[in-house]
Amino acid sequence: MKENDFKVDNGKSAFSRAFQTDLESFDYYYKQDPDRGRRFSLGMTPFTGSYASSLVLYPFQDLQPGALIVDVGGGSGHVSSEIAKANPKLKFIVQDLEGPILLGRSAYKDSGLPIEWQIHNAFNPQPVKGADVYFMRRVLHDHSDAIGANILKMICEAMDHKSRILIEDMIAPDLHGEDSEWFINHADIVMMMMHNAKERTLGQWESLIKDADERLSIAKVWKAQGDRKGDCGIIEVKLGP
Template identity: 40%
Template structure:
């Protein structure tokens, strides 16, 4: 229901105001039958996304308003498309691999769902740039849900002109924000060509094409930052990613800053259950 709602842009059709939007209005705007729309909207409302305030009269909730945020809308699209399709192939993946964990080498649940020769990032960069752009927007949309790196690490302790390499930094959302708070630093954002295409450099942030499966070309940086990167990959690949950075480090001053959720030994709280859901998401849609 949520996938259908976002595909139909119901978050924009339903008015955010004192008066609800009628089902007739939504039918006219979408061309979808009254019966199907009613089922979609009621399915969403049961999860507190939209509210049926009277028969066939719908209003926004705080949750449905979030769908108007471009990054959140994209993240929902990724979750309802790539992740759910890949999840449907998880049992097939287990049978084919005899229960071995995913690796950089296919198959993975994603490759079984979309392309038997490619993992997610290869697929985005060579086959489906539209889905790839949506993924990048979705990752930008998660900024508000992630811990502030600048509250976890003392960037002011770095000398004037220090270099921070944002490895796998997407379109540079994080580096641009941190650079505004710490203008004495220089940032280099590394990601695949398709990801950083069209993103312009600033006086403090430089975009660089780089594949984390290759040795890092920036040697002797003060900080190599990886935020929410390693959970996308299996353990052996994580060792390779970090090794490619270690070879570029200056032993006297370089450091690696990892920002990652750590799964607890016992899932006891609601927030930890959410972490477990994220953990399964990276198995289905990625290779983590």
């Protein structure tokens, strides 16, 4: 941090120094060390169980039959497949970089699940217009505010009046000192080391969403009753007040 003059730059993190690269960690995984990237994708699948299930947090069953969910940064599709098994009348497009998409396409090719696979970088304009849901699970905590706002902006420009963004991520309690929680603090430091990013309080999420586009607003925050698994929740975002 001192060498970088305490400025936020995803290309100059502790990770990039340790691995002697100017690439952000995910680019490094899939461009320069694909074996590590493959292990990372596989490792994220059981890690899903460390948090409240997406199915517990949000009533996907209330969406209209045929509703389209775009899983932005969805990795190898382990979360979309879980939702699709419980809601087979919904449609899914899983988007990510080439490495995890090829892995997911192979893993679920005979599953019969209503999932399409699309190679897409979330930093670029969103190619799927007017989807019912743009879903991001534990994606934005990997990025600085500036980059996170740009990802949301790309999605906002593809939304229509019915579209919603679902941000499933940690919502850090606004606690400090002895009142703070070790798991939140640990995760926050990991995000800083890996990505020059952070875990966010609800107020910080609100600021990030508004930085992306003033038209975006939080419709509702969904959390499992009594859930303390990293204070994970789903922030439902809409266009308009």
